Amino acid sequence: MQNSRQELDAILSKFKDRHGALIPLLQEVQLLEGYLKKETMKYIADQMSISAAEIFGVATFYSMFRLKPQGKHVVRVCKGTACHVSGANVILNAIKEHLKLEGEEDTTEDTMFTVMEVACLGCCSLAPVIMIGDQTYGKLTPEAIPGVLNKIVG
């Protein structure tokens, strides 16, 4: 804990007095802590003399910022136009089915996976596409999903 506070302070001092620094600052903090904790946002507000409301406003405006902890593996399901017409919904359903996620749930009980929909991964020629970590999987079928996900867990 002590260490991470020091690392957090190091990030804050790097961005102190730089104009327009809030977004890159939050990006680095999220990289450090996995998501933006309420206490951390309050701490940043105090240290940087920015109102907590402004920080919360920015954090909730941009889709990259997460306010909840996320699973070990993040599965990004591309919902771009090309993937949509190639059956992205079917892929998403198969993933949720396999991971037993219901309704609005996005993280598995064992916190192994978080499933997210993303606008476009820019690999349209390989549609439908998902990304797990940094690895892209293209030309997917619903039948291929259990295999792909099981391989990740090992």
Next chain:
Amino acid sequence: MSKIIARLGLGSCGIAAGAEDVWVELKKVINDNSMPVTMEKTACIGMCFEEPVLELSGEGKPKVMLGKVESKDIKGILDGYLNDKLEYGNIILHEHEEAVHNELIANQQRIVLRNCGVIDPESLEDYEATGGYQALRKALSMKPTDIIDMVKESGLRGRGGAGFSTGMKWQFAHNAAGHKKYVVCNADEGDPGAFMDRSTLEGDPHAIIEGMIIGAYAMGADEGYLYVRAEYPMAIKHLRKAIADAEAKEYLGQNIMATGFKFELHIKEGAGAFVCGEETALMQSIEGKRGMPTIRPPFPAEAGLWGKPTNINNVESWANIPWIITHGAAEFRKFGTEKSPGTKVFALAGKIKNSGLIEVPMGMTLHDVIYKVGGGIKDDKKFKGVQLGGPSGGCVPASLLDTTVDYDSINKTGAIMGSGGMVVMDEETCMVDIARFFLNFTQNESCGKCTFCRIGTRRMLEILTRITQGKGVMEDIEKLEQLAVQIIKSSLCGLGQTAPNPVLTTLRYFKDEYIAHIVDKKCPAHSCEALVTYEIVPDKCVGCTLCARKCPVNCISGTVKQVHTIDQSKCIKCGACYTSCKFNAITKD
């Protein structure tokens, strides 16, 4: 044996298709067999559907390009090429002989993509070898106003989609009072189904940087920002390296090319908000705030970033600049049409054979783009429509395929040129669902500032969802039209003003599909889940169990050689059974 060069495409699409494994294998095969082969990296040549793509060349040998290369093929390919006995099933380009995609390249005119897939994007020397930074040298010897005149004469129009004259924009920023000015590159490519900017940023970062330095000099700016989507890690990596290399060679910095001209360039990573592609929202975001558009006037050219005069152009516009400076306005005007000179880069995707990135002269017909360059429709199905301009654009039907690709002709169809996303749809795509898809997108991405955009898009989405579920009524069509007009009239920025376009164009060209959903409760494309049922025809089912094994939710029951049945309450309508059945025993209705 003469020395040969093996060049592998390692753009995002190549890597996604497995190019990194091929690279490792190349290295191994060359080393193990002491082959006289030099390995080089490049980015995306645009033929994403053929990735991984390998190009071979050497003295006295024809330049060839091979598609869908796998690690296991490498040894045979290199042996064959070295001994002039290359045998490979998928030669996609050949310098002297017929090859499958020779025409695909021949029908293109590559200005923006001139170096993409040709040079190593991480090598400044490679860029310089193609004449890189010579345009900057020339520009620095010219008067700023002469550069602006040249850009004006070229007729270059903003490639981000709106199509405003780039030269005029530069003139406004040049004329603005004050010493501190900014130039910005809008690389927040957010349209789903569009990846032109990603490929250009990954494949030729110096061209964009050179364009920006020239622009800064012409407008009198000393600082610039590249605002890049954070979803494009490779583009950001290549830009960082390119900026560092350009600084080291004094193409950027305090004394550029010893002329005393100063220019500093920064990268800003976006954080995931589509509206930040709108220029005033983008500036808010660079300032570290929520990316919400502001009222214009004042225009950015008068009061932009931190209140200073600012010029914003998109990636493709900037990448055109060095070429125009080098070759002149008249040369640029040789391509394209009178009112839309030059070329346009398109990302072809969807139900098209050659999905990837292409650059064609303006004025080509949509038909030629899709059939001559794009190779036609996947699996030779029936063409239904092409979506241009993403969430701000619209769907153009088959009857208008003779429309030429230029700003004004495309606007007439109700779609827009947009940034260049072109998603092709066939008979299996439901147009009501496509309209719903885009409204879902804009509704999500509306920043919430204007009431009609915030609430109106949500109401439109609710209506469209209802229709795709078979719960629509005829009055819904009228309501959609009313809402569309109100949203267009009452929104501040381009997002809201264009959000209804996908609905309006599908209503205009595909109204029969709306009526089929509402009146007959049928989806003619068999795509809307709620209106589709899969059933097994007892007479045809031989009990092979294949469908039961393919079903991801195990909702098909039956034993070997017995007729199977689908439990409709569990079926997720994925269609896996339908596509797998070899006996046509499953119906979709």
